[in-house]
Amino acid sequence: MTSPVLEVKSVNKTYEITENKRLKVLDDVSLELKLNEIVAVVGPSACGKSTLLDCISGLSVVDQGQILLHKNPLNGRTGKVSYMMQDDVMLPWKNLKENIMLPYEVNGSTIPPEKTDFLIKLFGLRKFMGFYPGEVSGGTKQRASLLRAYVSGHEVLLLDEPFGKLDAITRHGILHWFLTIWQKKKLSVLLVTHDIDEALYLSDRIYVMSASPGKIISEIKVPFKRPRTDDYIATPQYSGLKLRLLNLIAG
Amino acid sequence: MYKHFIPGLFFCFLLIIWELLVKLFRIEAWLLPPPSAILFSFWESGSLLWLHTDRTLIETVAGLGAGAVSGFILAVAMDFSPFFKKLLYPFLLLTQTVPFITLAPLLVIWFGFGITAKIILIAVVCFFPVALNMKEGLESTDKNLQKLVRSLGGDSRKIFSLVKLPSSLPYFFSGLRIAAAYAVLSAVISEWIGSDRGLGILLIRSSKSFQTDRVFAVIIFIAFITLSLVRSIDLLGKKIIPWHYKYYKDGVKI
Ligand SMILES: Nc1ncnc2c1ncn2[C@@H]1O[C@H](COP(=O)(O)OP(=O)(O)O)[C@@H](O)[C@H]1O
Numbered sequence A: 001m002t003s004p005v006l007e008v009k010s011v012n013k014t015y016e017i018t019e020n021k022r023l024k025v026l027d028d029v030s031l032e033l034k035l036n037e038i039v040a041v042v043g044p045s046a047c048g049k050s051t052l053l054d055c056i057s058g059l060s061v062v063d064q065g066q067i068l069l070h071k072n073p074l075n076g077r078t079g080k081v082s083y084m085m086q087d088d089v090m091l092p093w094k095n096l097k098e099n100i101m102l103p104y105e106v107n108g109s110t111i112p113p114e115k116t117d118f119l120i121k122l123f124g125l126r127k128f129m130g131f132y133p134g135e136v137s138g139g140t141k142q143r144a145s146l147l148r149a150y151v152s153g154h155e156v157l158l159l160d161e162p163f164g165k166l167d168a169i170t171r172h173g174i175l176h177w178f179l180t181i182w183q184k185k186k187l188s189v190l191l192v193t194h195d196i197d198e199a200l201y202l203s204d205r206i207y208v209m210s211a212s213p214g215k216i217i218s219e220i221k222v223p224f225k226r227p228r229t230d231d232y233i234a235t236p237q238y239s240g241l242k243l244r245l246l247n248l249i250a251g
Numbered sequence B: 001m002y003k004h005f006i007p008g009l010f011f012c013f014l015l016i017i018w019e020l021l022v023k024l025f026r027i028e029a030w031l032l033p034p035p036s037a038i039l040f041s042f043w044e045s046g047s048l049l050w051l052h053t054d055r056t057l058i059e060t061v062a063g064l065g066a067g068a069v070s071g072f073i074l075a076v077a078m079d080f081s082p083f084f085k086k087l088l089y090p091f092l093l094l095t096q097t098v099p100f101i102t103l104a105p106l107l108v109i110w111f112g113f114g115i116t117a118k119i120i121l122i123a124v125v126c127f128f129p130v131a132l133n134m135k136e137g138l139e140s141t142d143k144n145l146q147k148l149v150r151s152l153g154g155d156s157r158k159i160f161s162l163v164k165l166p167s168s169l170p171y172f173f174s175g176l177r178i179a180a181a182y183a184v185l186s187a188v189i190s191e192w193i194g195s196d197r198g199l200g201i202l203l204i205r206s207s208k209s210f211q212t213d214r215v216f217a218v219i220i221f222i223a224f225i226t227l228s229l230v231r232s233i234d235l236l237g238k239k240i241i242p243w244h245y246k247y248y249k250d251g252v253k254i
């Protein structure tokens, strides 16, 4: 049994909306991510999935509980994990290439061009490199922001609904790339999604969160062997799991 | 091209009406000169106009520059230090209602009739629109963009240079634009109080000697200078912040 790369231990988070209005978002959330695992987090919208990733990345400070990276408490430090935020955030004054290379710019390091050129082509982003974010589609921005998260280069990758805006063909290509680099680079991935098929296709385990305040109500092991070709979808086991997940999310 | 053609034609039409009415009712030139006389005055007093323009321009540009730079610095300082902001912002808001142009006589007492008093006045007048706009720009920076740079391990200086500064540049330029119009106005008015040179003093002299055609010429010239200054600022803004103009094509967020 490998020890977890990332541990979330009894995390509580409450937002102060106004002085006397408070919103409890995370209620005693615990989970773990082992080396080279893909773990999905599913749950109804506004249950606190993005908040959970914000806390892990250090952007949000937890009220109670701990977040450990290789057993070391993160204590709200940022820049230790790769994080793709939900809204495909791009700096409007930088073109797509500069946006993708932002991790290098922030950390003041030089860019290895051959490596990224290959990825840019694979992501179908080459012809958009000189475009400003305001000039390209949502799907293009989503690919660029996934690439940026990968380029920032940490072994733990947090992805918040990373494939939602892609068309079927691009999505197929990107999922294939994702699974390849995940294995090659031994990445540990925490993936937030509302797409149950996607969770069942990609992940080793699935955590189900309840509606607000977000609580982990179930942990499900995904039994299908990799590589998962289309035939696993046809099994009764698959439809059984899917139904169970749907019921859990619906509450 | 066509967009300007019809209004241009209309403007010429108004000028002709003006010319005809003045001639028809035999209005005295010192009361209301016809457009042709004003045009002639441009030609006649051309060198005089230029002679006085350089002083006014120097005052305007120096004052605007000093005001803009200090307004920018104050806004940035308030952004970095919440204490500084708490301390100074109430004053900034309060002083917004003070017509600083009325300081002109006071500055004359302190600094005399020379160029210093004028530059200081213009700088003070220009300081506020720039400081307030820049402050608003820094505050309205998209939180998600700041989160992005922070998530990559960026500190507050990185957040400033990569996010807050570019994001607030459009605000800075709209402040600068307002300040530019104020700057020319303040230069002219402060010259009225007393000066040996400048368009303001030329205006007063022409008025006192009832050279009304020249008064018109100077007014038009001042308007032209203001317009050119504002245009240059717009062009500079377009060059420095192209994304803003692309992102907001035809005023619509795309
Ligand atoms: N910075 C914030 N301040 C206040 N409330 C917030 C903030 N961020 C999120 N929320 C609220 O917390 C709840 C959970 O949000 P979020 O984590 O984005 O949910 P999910 O990603 O599961 O859809 C929502 O009700 C949302 O409005």
Ligand SMILES: [Mg+2]
Binding pocket: A049, A050, A051, A086, A160
């Ligand atoms: Mg979310």
